[in-house]
Amino acid sequence: MMLCTLDGHVLTDTLHPDDNEDSDGAFPVPGLFDLLMESDNGELVTIARIDDAVYQLAIVPLFTPEPNAFIVIGFLIDENFVRELSATTRDTEVSLFQKVQNSNWQMFASTLPPKVAKDLSDHIHVLTMPSDQTRMITQAGQQYISMPVPFGASVSPGTALLQRSLDQQLAPYHALSRVLLGIFLLAVLMSLAAAWLMARSVVRPVKILQQGARKIAEGDFSHRVEIKQRDELGQLADTFNEMGAGLEERDRVRNLLGKVVSPEIAEELLSKQIELGGEERVVTVLFSDIRNFCSLCEKLAPGEVVALLNAWFTRAHEVIERHGGVVDKYIGDAVMALFGAPLDKPDAAARAVGASLDLQQAVQQLNKELIADGTPELNIGIGIHTDRVLAGSMGSASRLNYTVIGDGVNLASRLEGLCKYYGVESIVSEDTRKQASAYAYRELDRVCVKGKQQPVTIYQPLGPAQQDDATLARHQQALNAY
Structure with a gap:
C-alpha cells in the first residue's frame, strides 16, 4: 500500500517501509499519475511492474473531506494468481506478458508446464493479434488454441494469453472415436463369427452329406449321417438316411437272393419289372x-x-x-x-x-x-x-x-x-x-x-x-x- 500526494509523490510505502525517509518520493511507475489526472472520477485500476514484480494497482483519492492524497493498493500477480484465474476459466491455460523498457514482451506468470511455456518465445507475434481472433500454435508437440487479451494502462501495457490444448479438448472425442472403433471392430468380429457359424452350419452338414454320398457310392449302405438340425438340411439328412436304409435293405435282399439263386438270376429279377x-x-x-x-x-x-x-x-x-x-x-x-x-x-x-x-x-x-x-x-x-x-x-x-x-x-x-x-x-x-x-x-x-x-x-x-x-x-x- 502507498500513500501519495496529489502530485504523485510517495509519502509512505509498505513495500519499502525502511526506505521512506531516504526516498526521493517519486512514484515507481512513471506516467501513471498523468493517466490518473485524466480520469473522470479520479480513480484508476491498472497493472504495473514495480521492482521486477507485477501488481494490480487500485488508486483512489483520500477525502478529508476534500481530496488531500491518493491511496494506492497493490495486489501481487504471480503463479498463484494465474492458477486461480485458470480455475475460474474452466482450466484455460493463462500466460501473462508485459512490455519491458526495451519494448520486448516478457512473461511473468503462466500455468503452462515449463517446457511448453518455454516454446512460447517462438510465438510472441500472437500477442499482437486482435483480441477477438484465435490462432492455432504448436508448443512442445501439442496444439493450442490461443487468444490474446490486452490489459493495463498505456504506460505499462500487458497481455494475457489464454490457451486451451486442442488435444485435451478433443480427448473425449478421441476416446469416443476409440470406443466407436472398438464397437465397430467388435461388431465386425461378431459379424464374422456369426457368418462363420452360419457358414459352418451350412458347409459342415453339406460336407457330411458329401462324405455320406461317397460312402454310399462305395457300397457302404450301412453308413448314416449325423445332422441334428431342424431345418432343410436336417430333413435332407433324414431322407439321406432313409435312402441308405432302403439301399441297405435292397443290398441285403440282393445278397440273400444271390444265395438262393445265382447272382445273374438275382440281377435279372432286380433289374426288371417282375411279371x-x-x-x-x-x-x-x-x-x-x-x-x-x-x-x-x-x-x-x-x-x-x-x-x-x-x-x-x-x-x-x-x-x-x-x-x-x-x-x-x-x-x-x-x-x-x-x-x-x-x-x-x-x-x-x-x-x-x-x-x-x-x-x-x-x-x-x-x-x-x-x-x-x-x-x-x-x-x-x-x-x-x-x-x-x-x-x-x-x-x-x-x-x-x-x-x-x-x-x-x-x-x-x-x-x-x-x-x-x-x-x-x-x-x-x-x-x-x-x-x-x-x-x-x-x-x-x-x-x-x-x-x-x-x-x-x-x-x-x-x-x-x-x-x-x-x-x-x-x-x-x-x-x-x-
Whole structure:
C-alpha cells in the first residue's frame, strides 16, 4: 500500500517501509499519475511492474473531506494468481506478458508446464493479434488454441494469453472415436463369427452329406449321417438316411437272393419289372444228380447227408459258375444249371460240356476226401441238351421262380437218367454236340426217351477234340456197321 500526494509523490510505502525517509518520493511507475489526472472520477485500476514484480494497482483519492492524497493498493500477480484465474476459466491455460523498457514482451506468470511455456518465445507475434481472433500454435508437440487479451494502462501495457490444448479438448472425442472403433471392430468380429457359424452350419452338414454320398457310392449302405438340425438340411439328412436304409435293405435282399439263386438270376429279377411269363431263347440245360442216393442216405445220419450234399453242391456251383453257367435250382440231390440264360452266351453249349468234364474231376477229388474220412464215394450222372425254351419268372403272383420250361428241359433230365444205363458219367444230345464241336465225343446210341416220338442220338463227351483220333474213328465205323 502507498500513500501519495496529489502530485504523485510517495509519502509512505509498505513495500519499502525502511526506505521512506531516504526516498526521493517519486512514484515507481512513471506516467501513471498523468493517466490518473485524466480520469473522470479520479480513480484508476491498472497493472504495473514495480521492482521486477507485477501488481494490480487500485488508486483512489483520500477525502478529508476534500481530496488531500491518493491511496494506492497493490495486489501481487504471480503463479498463484494465474492458477486461480485458470480455475475460474474452466482450466484455460493463462500466460501473462508485459512490455519491458526495451519494448520486448516478457512473461511473468503462466500455468503452462515449463517446457511448453518455454516454446512460447517462438510465438510472441500472437500477442499482437486482435483480441477477438484465435490462432492455432504448436508448443512442445501439442496444439493450442490461443487468444490474446490486452490489459493495463498505456504506460505499462500487458497481455494475457489464454490457451486451451486442442488435444485435451478433443480427448473425449478421441476416446469416443476409440470406443466407436472398438464397437465397430467388435461388431465386425461378431459379424464374422456369426457368418462363420452360419457358414459352418451350412458347409459342415453339406460336407457330411458329401462324405455320406461317397460312402454310399462305395457300397457302404450301412453308413448314416449325423445332422441334428431342424431345418432343410436336417430333413435332407433324414431322407439321406432313409435312402441308405432302403439301399441297405435292397443290398441285403440282393445278397440273400444271390444265395438262393445265382447272382445273374438275382440281377435279372432286380433289374426288371417282375411279371409272370418269359421269353423264348436257346439255352443249354445241364442236369446232374448223385447215383444211388437213397441207399447212400441209409448208411449216413441226416446231418452227415446234409454235410455231404453241401460239400458236393459247393464244388458243383464253383465249377458251373467258373464256366459261365448259373445254378437254376437244387432238386434233392440233383443240380439244374443253365448256360445262355438269363445272359446270352454264344458258346453256351461248349461251356456246358466243359463244365460237365470239370464236374467229373471235381467229384473224383471229393471222393478222395470222402475215402479218407471213411465216407462212401459219390457217383454222378450228367445230362446236357441245347434247345429253344421259355426262360423267365414262373410261379404265382405272390411267389415267383426264375427258370426255364420246355421240351428241351425234360430231354436234358432224361439224358441224365440214361447215364446209369450206359455206364457213363455224362451224356449230351446231338444238338449240343453240334454247337460244341471243340470237344471229342463218343456216340453211344440212338434212343427214344420217355415222352418223345423221335429217336435222339446221344454222345459221351471225352475231352478236347484231337485231329487224329484213330480209336474214335474205328468206334464210329463199328457203330455205323451195327
